[in-house]
Amino acid sequence: MVLDGKVAIVTGSSRGIGRAVALALAKAGANVVVNYAGRADAANQTAAEIEQLGRRALVIKADVADTEQVKSMVDETLKELGRLDILVNNAGITRDNLIMRMKDQDWDAVLNTNLKGAFNCCRAVARPMLKSKGGRIVNISSVVGLMGNAGQVNYSAAKAGIIGLTKTLAAELGSRKITVNAVAPGFITTEMTDGLPPEVKERLIERVPLGRLGAPEEIADTVTFLCGPAAGYITGQVIAVDGGMTTVMK
C-alpha cells in the first residue's frame, strides 16, 4: 500500500470530511491521529474504524486554535507513533452573517480555528518534517475562498488565507521535499451543510455542472492522492473538488 508505515495527523477527523480523510489514509496504509475539539464519541468511532482496518489510531483532543495544545498533539504523536509524515489541516467551523451583523467574536472564532489553526499545526510539524527531510501537508480551503460568498465574510477570508499560507509554505519547505497543497471543496454533504434550508441546497446544486453536492469520500480521495508517491512533484497547488462549480459557467 502506498502509505504503508506513514503517520498522519488529520485535524477535525471525528466527523465529516476529516473522518473520511482519516479512513482513506488508513486504507492506504497510514497510522492516523484522530484529532477533535469536543465530540469524543465521534472521534472514538473513527478510531475504532481505523483499527478495524489494521492500522493504529491515536485519539487526541486539541483545539487547533491553541498553540500549546497543538504542540502537545505533535509531541504525543511522535512519542506514541514514532514519526510524522502527513498533516491534513481540516478542522473548521462556520459562524455566518452579513457584515453589518457580524460580531467580533464570530470573526475571531472562524479566523482562529480555520486559519490560525492551520498555521499552528504547520508550524508545529515543520521541525519534525524538516528533520526527516520529507512530508506532506494538505490544507482544506473552500470554493468560497476562491469566489467569495455573501454571508461568509469571516469564513471566505479564512479560506482565502489558507491559499496564501499554502503557497508560501510550499516555497519555504520545498527544498526539504515537503509538499504543501490545498484542496478547495465545493458543497459537500456533512453536518456543516446539513443545516442549510432545502431551497438553498437546490440553488447551490443549480450552480454545479455535475448537478449534485459532493461526498466527503470524494475530497478524501484527492487528499490521499496528494499524500502519496504519485503526487511527489505537485506543490503549492489549489485543487478544486467542486463538481465544476468554480470553473464552468452554468
Ligand code: NAP
Ligand atoms: P464538520 O462536519 O462540521 O466537522 C468539523 C470537524 O472539525 C469536526 O471533527 C470538529 O470536531 C472539528 N473541529 C472544529 N473546531 C475544531 C477545533 N477548534 N480544533 C480541532 N477540531 C475542531 O465539517 P466538514 O463539513 O467536514 O468540514 C471540514 C473542513 O472542510 C472544514 O475546514 C470546512 O471549512 C471545509 N469545507 C467544508 C465544505 C462542506 O461543504 N462541508 C465545503 C468546503 C470546505 P468535533 O467533532 O469535536 O466538534
